Amino acid sequence: MGTITFLIVLSILVFIHELGHFLAARYFGVTVHVFSIGFGKKLYSKQWMGTEWQFALVPLGGYVKMKGQDDTKPGLVENGNDSYNNKKPWQRIIILFAGPLANFLLAAVLYFSIAILGANSLSPTIGKIIKDSPAQRAGLQTEDKIVRINDTDIKTWKQIGETITQTKTALKFYVQRNNELRTFVINPEINDSENIFREKIKKRMIGIAPAPKLVTIYHSPIEAISYAYDKTIESSTMIFKGVQKLIQGIIPSSEIGGVITIGKVISDASESSFIALLAISALISVNLGVLNLLPIPALDGGHIMFNLYEIITRRKPSDKVFMYLTLLGWFILGSLMLLGIYNDINRIFLKG
Template structure:
């Protein structure tokens, strides 16, 4: 069942990405010759209003084939008015951005749904107090629930972490201890800790850890908009930062995962309920949006760079250069795909 859910999630993500390109193309009057989910041999297709809607054998991607655009041969062009390459550069850029934009839009919708269903977070309840820490020195105890920090209401553990990190000097904590509300003044220490990328960073901390207690927060339809926006932006920044750390070598290349990892993790998430599945799907959708905007010739980002060149210099890039760069882009993508699949298999083999 998990495998079926994973395939459906991937197919839907691909469909939504290509739908962005498709709708933008149709809006600007570009004829779409084929809208395919998957690559390879077409196993099912139907022509509606001149567009072939197809499902292909390899469900690891998809594409919208527009008139006048052919990634397999960038030198093929059409001079018809409904051709992609005859549209103004700014319209082509919007068509190219349409796919990634729909990935971010889908993530927003998923986070919005999560907000309405109820988002799970750690409760601001102390589960551990480090020895010789400011928390211990000022009498904080396991089981204390943090209500406020510097008059700022604390609802989840992340609120607590952010409030401490953004504070200056001592902080006033309002805590609930077995039904009794107490006020405690604590002076955080700046300590060296490891971030999620394994880097050593300095943070203001008081020396407490969460109890693991979960609190579910539901939002009204208006509040859910802010929640969805913040989560989409947060996820986008995280993916961009991850790519940056990968290029810098902070994240080892062996940590890269491919389609097998995506299927495995999605299958696991589906077993933990709809909220977990929505969270992971939103993150994968943002991932697709960001990665497709990378300036690699075979991706949307690469085509955007070509089009920006045309806008700036008032002439298209040489066809031979585009052709060679596109081949190089495909070589990079296929190499990355093979490498990530190798990593996935190695992880499975090593347990």
């Protein structure tokens, strides 16, 4: 069942990405010969609206084949106003950007749905207090539930950290303990900590850790729009920074996961809950959008760079340069895929 869920989720994400390209291309009058989910041998196809819609043997991606665009033939020229290579560079950039944009929009829709159905977060309940910390000296105890800090109502554990780090003075904590509301004034201290990339940082803290309790937060439609926007921006920024840290060597290459890891994550999420499945699908959709915008030849971001070069220099890159850079792009992508699969296999044997 997990494998089927993985293939369905991945196919939907790929379909939405390629649909973005397709709709933008058709908007500018470009003929789309093929819309494919998967690569390799064709399993099923249907002609509709002048396009061959097909499912292919290897369901790990997809593509739209437009008139006048072929990475294997950079010098290809197909005449007619319905040809991709005859469109203005800014129009081609919009067609290229539409795929990643569709993934960001899909993620926003999924996050909106999560907000309406009920987003699960860590409860603002204290599970552990560090010895001699500001929290202990102030009198906080385990199982205390923080309901407000100063004038900010607290509903999730994440809000506690955000409120503490965004202020510079002592804070007034309103705590629910045994059905009583108590108040404590706590002055956070700056201590050593780690961010999500395991980098050493200095952070304002009071010395508490969460209890293993979840709380479900339901949002109104207006609140859900704000939640969806914030989560899409937050996850996009996290992935962009993750790629940056990977290039800098801060995140080791052993952390790269391949298709096996993605499949396991989706499978585990589907077994956990429908909300968890929506959340991981949204994150993978953002990931797909971000990675496709990287300036690597053979990806949308690489082609966007070629078109920006044409806008700036008023001439296209030579066919030879285009071909070599595209081959380099495929080599980079192939290497990353093999590294991901290698890491996946390593993890399986290490667990075994």
